Amino acid sequence: MTGSDTPRAGRITVLGAALAADHRGLIADADLVLGARRHLDAAGVPEGRALVLGPLAPALDAVAHAPTHARVVVLASGDPGFFGIVRVLAERFGPEALDVRPGTSSVAEAFARLGLPWDDAVVVSAHGRDPRTAFNVCRARRKTAVLTAPGAGPAEIGAALLAVPGVERRLVVASDLGGPAERVEQVTPAEAAARDWPGVHVVLCLAADGSGVGAMRALAGAADGADGADGADGADGGWALPEDAFDHRDSMVTKAEIRALALARLGPRLGELVWDIGAGSGSVAVECARLGAAVVAVERAEDGVRRVRTNARAHGVDVSVVHGSAPGALAGLPAPDAVFVGGGGADLPDVVAACAARARRTVVVTLAALDRVPAVRAALLAAGFTAEGVQLSAARLAPLPGEVSRLAATNPVFVLWGTRIPVRHLRVVDPSGDSL
Template sequence: MIDVVGIGLNGVLGLTETIRKVVEQATILVGSDRHLSYFPEHLAKKIVLNDIQQTLIEVYEQLQNKEKIVILVSGDPLFFGLGRLLLEKFPADILQFHPHLNSVQLAFNRIKIPWQDAHIVSVHGRNLDELNKLLQKGVEKIAILTDSVNNPAAIAQYYLSLDIPTQYNFWVCENLEYETEKVNYFLPQELKKLSKNSFASLNILILLRVEKTYIKLEKLPLFGIADQQFLTFKDRPGLMTKREIRISILGELNLQEKQIIWDIGAGTGSVSIEIARLCPTSLIYAIEKTAMGINLIEQNCKRFQVTNINPIYGTAPDILENLPAPERVFIGGSSSKIDEILTICAKKLAIQGIIVIALATLENLHESMNWFSKNNWEYQLLQLNIARSTLVGELTRFAPLNPVTIITANFPVKHKQTNKKDDDI
């Protein structure tokens, strides 16, 4: 048998009496210099775990000699530990695992937060792609196993470079269970300023999502509000019209004062909020089919202190029939009913009105273009391929947003006038 014993920074003191006896009976003791230092008086032959592959060859040879082998590892050997590799190299039935508390357990208990729903990711010798996915989803709790490159300061800087709408607080937990243990809370803006030498090599980083606090309206730009300022869907924080796309939409709408505007598929209300702030004398109808979306629109209206948005709970096109005729229409979501929605919009739209559609799929783009062509509308396309800079270690690369095509269509005035003349006759 090979006994694989997890051990913490408090060494022998953290082992139960049963596990101590397992270690005491070893004739071969394998571990790092730190782990072996906990047993200076042990009579077993000691093998320092430096070159892992070479050490495992030596362990195999000693196994043939019927030696009693104990391998010392940190925490839980099957939690991002040596256990996985041992299971690949040796039969499972000769391995016996004796886990200690792992670093994630210790860290969450130190900050007194339940962790059964936490997401755990290791960036130790790995890229940040998996962490990026969790951040983009806006998960509530993330435990990160770090290394000297992907250290807490580097991760804080990476998080800020993503410019995501979800806000997190950062907890750095160092040397857990040791006399030099430290547990500190940071805002990411503070943490990114620290050097990589500011942290003990044995550290774990905990990210906790926080509810957005009060915003200072006087600090906001006239338009192009940062995505992070909006309240969003907690399980899908990225499901909103991004700032760069929003700015283009505002320009394409050619907004004027005292207009009636429809925002169909309003989502969180980000486009409606921007319009309401730019045109306080206009009235915006924010149409959204989900109750959660309506709730977010209402909350964002209070957050940004706008009073000229009317949230409408319902599904287009049915809900549109009884709304006042608009001068501008923005369609951000169509639920695969773009033909029916455009037909109602054309019927209700004021003369010289404008329809702007933001499309993410080729199928909806094709269907929209067909509708405008068939109904003799003039339109133009604007395709936006936007990438934001993001950090990769100490380097910078571009991370693309999903491409969006914007259709801007103008009411066919001549066609409308011709129909009116025919009706008069």
């Protein structure tokens, strides 16, 4: 039923600060008061008028079937319009049925305790959501607030940060903000991972070196091009950057035209994890990080490892770098959403197969050798991916004497990509040819 079709129980007042002086009269006059047990007890709501919020569906049904002119009050924490109950109430009863009186959000309270602004922070909720999104945002961004949930509390966030090397963070764990048991602790990821944390409301994940507080900006939560101090989530300056934007050796860097298509197929975004295998200069890793993704770069050459780190620092992003060779170096890494595999030798099909076995969404491979294309396609198909590709050869304008130009060809490169096929779309065929 839509909001306009659903029976309404009169005005529904949503209080984000239940014990404020001007709210006590509303609570006392209400016919039905919904809230968590702690909110109902703190407000002194009698049992006959109280409904403890657990599963939302029965509570919403109770509101819908209350008498037409019943006065309903919903008790909430902080700002109920910020990852709170206002969304589901508005969807069920329509926003015009709501009288929302917000308090201060727990995120604002937590940053206030530290004396930090939070217009440059990314806020992610783990309630009823895949916790990997929160983990990846913490890896990618230097100022993140996580609204915690079972399976995505301080211990799990700490463990996720420890699972990738080189991402230095400190955690601020805030419990019962504004309440009698308020506690705000600063811990390392290792300390967080080793403890039990009951009753946590919000975790701030901050750069260990204190970076991430940039100049005044126009967009909250993401860099707007004014400073780029905490990673350019909007890719300030564009993407598919020219090769000279990266430190590289002997032109060993993925060319801009190839990188543009690879990025388009990878689709890096905030909340996801990307692997860059055989990272070289790290140009693809850095660009994925600039577009918001958490990134792990795997590189076997020691000078390549240093180069990836140099390029990440130069572009103001965090890239976790693993010194080793795939597929062996992939063991123990958190599973990626997308994988980029650059170049590769005779073991390239095995590397692609290992990556496809872990990737949730997409694998993109670039290679120069025509002879290896069939084996890479076969590896993608065998792993349950589609297998598509193109051969790209760009001709760039180059100056000639006399203020004229010529076309300078770049080396042709094959770009192959695969997208995981949902299980419901797979057909299993037995030797007789009948679908199972």
